[in-house]
Amino acid sequence: MGWLLDTFAWLTDPQSWQGSRGIPTLLVEHLGLTAASLGLACLIGLPLAVWLGHVGRGGVLAVQVGNIGRAVPTLALLTILVLASAPFGRSTLTQLVAFTAFAIPPILTNTYVGMRDVDREVVDAARGMGMTGSQVLRRVELPLATTMLMTGVRIAAVQLFATVSIAAIVGFGGLGRIVTNGFALRDVGQVVGGAMVIAALALLVELVFEQLSKVLDPRRRADSRPAPRTPEPVAPLP
Amino acid sequence: MTGLVGVHAATITDNCLTRNDWLCWEYVTTRSADLLDGTREHLYITVVSVLLGVVVAVPLAVLARRWRRARPLTLGVSTVLYTVPSLAMFALLLPVFGLSAATVITGLVLYSLTILVRNFLTGLDNVDEEVRDAARGMGFGRGRMLWRVEVPLALPAAFAGLRVATVSTVALTTVGTIVGFGGLGDLLTRGLRSDFKAEVLTASVLCVLLAVVFDLLLLGAQRLATPWQRGRT
Numbered sequence: 001m002g003w004l005l006d007t008f009a010w011l012t013d014p015q016s017w018q019g020s021r022g023i024p025t026l027l028v029e030h031l032g033l034t035a036a037s038l039g040l041a042c043l044i045g046l047p048l049a050v051w052l053g054h055v056g057r058g059g060v061l062a063v064q065v066g067n068i069g070r071a072v073p074t075l076a077l078l079t080i081l082v083l084a085s086a087p088f089g090r091s092t093l094t095q096l097v098a099f100t101a102f103a104i105p106p107i108l109t110n111t112y113v114g115m116r117d118v119d120r121e122v123v124d125a126a127r128g129m130g131m132t133g134s135q136v137l138r139r140v141e142l143p144l145a146t147t148m149l150m151t152g153v154r155i156a157a158v159q160l161f162a163t164v165s166i167a168a169i170v171g172f173g174g175l176g177r178i179v180t181n182g183f184a185l186r187d188v189g190q191v192v193g194g195a196m197v198i199a200a201l202a203l204l205v206e207l208v209f210e211q212l213s214k215v216l217d218p219r220r221r222a223d224s225r226p227a228p229r230t231p232e233p234v235a236p237l238p
Numbered sequence: 239m240t241g242l243v244g245v246h247a248a249t250i251t252d253n254c255l256t257r258n259d260w261l262c263w264e265y266v267t268t269r270s271a272d273l274l275d276g277t278r279e280h281l282y283i284t285v286v287s288v289l290l291g292v293v294v295a296v297p298l299a300v301l302a303r304r305w306r307r308a309r310p311l312t313l314g315v316s317t318v319l320y321t322v323p324s325l326a327m328f329a330l331l332l333p334v335f336g337l338s339a340a341t342v343i344t345g346l347v348l349y350s351l352t353i354l355v356r357n358f359l360t361g362l363d364n365v366d367e368e369v370r371d372a373a374r375g376m377g378f379g380r381g382r383m384l385w386r387v388e389v390p391l392a393l394p395a396a397f398a399g400l401r402v403a404t405v406s407t408v409a410l411t412t413v414g415t416i417v418g419f420g421g422l423g424d425l426l427t428r429g430l431r432s433d434f435k436a437e438v439l440t441a442s443v444l445c446v447l448l449a450v451v452f453d454l455l456l457l458g459a460q461r462l463a464t465p466w467q468r469g470r471t
Contacts, residue, residue, distance in 0.1 A: 003333040004333075067405070067453075070402065070405050070406055070409065070449075071405050071408070071409060071446050071449035071450065071453075072409065072442075072445075072446055073408075073409040073410070073412040073413075073423070073426075073442070073445050073446075074409070074412075074413075075412040075413055075415070075420075075423055075426055075427075076412060076426060076438075076441070076442035076445055076446075077442075079426045079427070079429065079430050079438050079442070080438055080439060080442060082430060083429075083430065083433060083435050083438055158321055161323060162323030162324060162325070165323045165325045165326065166323070166324065166325050166413055168325070169325070169413070169415065169416060169427065170427075170430055176323075176325050179325055179326070179329045179416070180416070182329075183416060183417075188332065188333060191329045191332055192329060192330060192332065192333060194326075194329065195325070195326035195327075195329035195330045196326075196330070198323055198325065198326040199321075199322045199323070199326045199327075199330065202321050202322060202323050202326070203318065203321050203322075205321075206317070206321045
């Protein structure tokens with residue numbers, strides 16, 4: 001049980017909270033990378049998935065991208081890019097490319113499924129009312145697909161947070177650094193303390209995005225009836 | 239000067255290993271023992287983790303279905319587990335299992351559980367109530383209903399979950415390298431430390447190959463286990 005005391009000692013040590021290896025600095029770096037990569041993944045994945053879903057094409061692509069994203073280990077892509085020549089190597093570009101690449105599949109697949117899951121009769125009715133293609137997209141399909149779209153973004157955010165921590169294994173910064181440094185120093189207190197900080201913040205990210213989906217869901221704002229059952233999200237592991 | 243170049247050319251053979259190429263057959267043939275060891279450990283960790291995950295997930299899913307109050311608890315716990323990043327998961331298990339394969343396997347069992355329980359439950363939920371009524375009318379008891387009616391009908395969703403869990407576990411095993419038991423992941427970190435490109439790329443390709451082979455094997459098993467689905471999708 002000595003490790004519990006060590007963990008407590010590490011968490012309460014002012015040193016753990018100061019300087020370039022302190023929790024606040026690493027947290028800012030971690031969240032910055034997560035946010036930037038999530039933004040990039042949304043910029044690429046959302047328009048593509050919405051368009052594919054709207055025209056009803058590329059379903060195989062949208063789903064296969066998800067399967068490929070699951071089969072390629074994050075650590076493998078990160079290691080390959082770090083050993084690759086400039087502008088890759090141990091650079092910010094490597095981080096952004098690797099993180100964004102793994103955040104796109106959940107966004108793409110879930111948004112596409114959400115778009116295709118919109119009742120065809122509702123779309124037909126909208127067309128019958130004289131709505132143009134873009135009106136159907138903006139006023140019918142997108143609002144009805146919001147739940148699945150946000151599910152994809154939430155899964156991507158949680159997964160990004162996890163991927164950024166894994167990147168510490170190949171020498172990048174962020175909160176994972178605390179754990180890898182702890183292993184190097186054979187300091188169990190630091191390893192467990194760092195892991196607790198990472199796990200707690202990952203849960204926080206999940207909760208924030210859950211709340212965000214509730215706020216953004218147009219069906220919840222429109223009336224208080226329970227939203228119809230959404231399809232199972234398509235998620236890779238952290 | 240020219241003499242020196244001559245000496246070099248004579249002593250260092252020029253092949254893909256000395257050039258540090260990404261693709262190097264020489265590496266595969268000369269270090270096949272390393273690759274086999276890594277693959278063997280990777281296979282062992284993946285297979286044990288998924289099998290244990292199934293063994294724990296089946297009773298949990300049946301329990302969550304029978305006992306309504308266990309359901310939100312099961313789903314809540316699995317969401318929390320699923321959110322914990324793998325690096326943190328292995329680190330949190332370190333005090334319990336130390337630097338051992340058990341740390342990695344336990345973490346991976348917990349992850350595969352979250353997927354498997356959800357999918358098993360979805361499968362059981364999808365069984366038509368009229369089918370259950372028909373079985374009851376034929377005099378099926380609870381046990382026979384479960385094994386002869388509900389489980390077979392839940393198989394497609396269960397296999398979908400099994401495939402996702404297995405492919406993800408193959409990829410996640412690499413992170414086990416943090417405690418020194420990452421299968422092919424150990425080759426990744428070792429190749430990174432020594433700037434050995436062929437080692438890194440070969441290990442990466444093998445990881446993806448393992449995932450694809452497992453996925454195809456499970457797809458085949460699913461076809462065999464659900465003959466009535468053949469021809470549909």
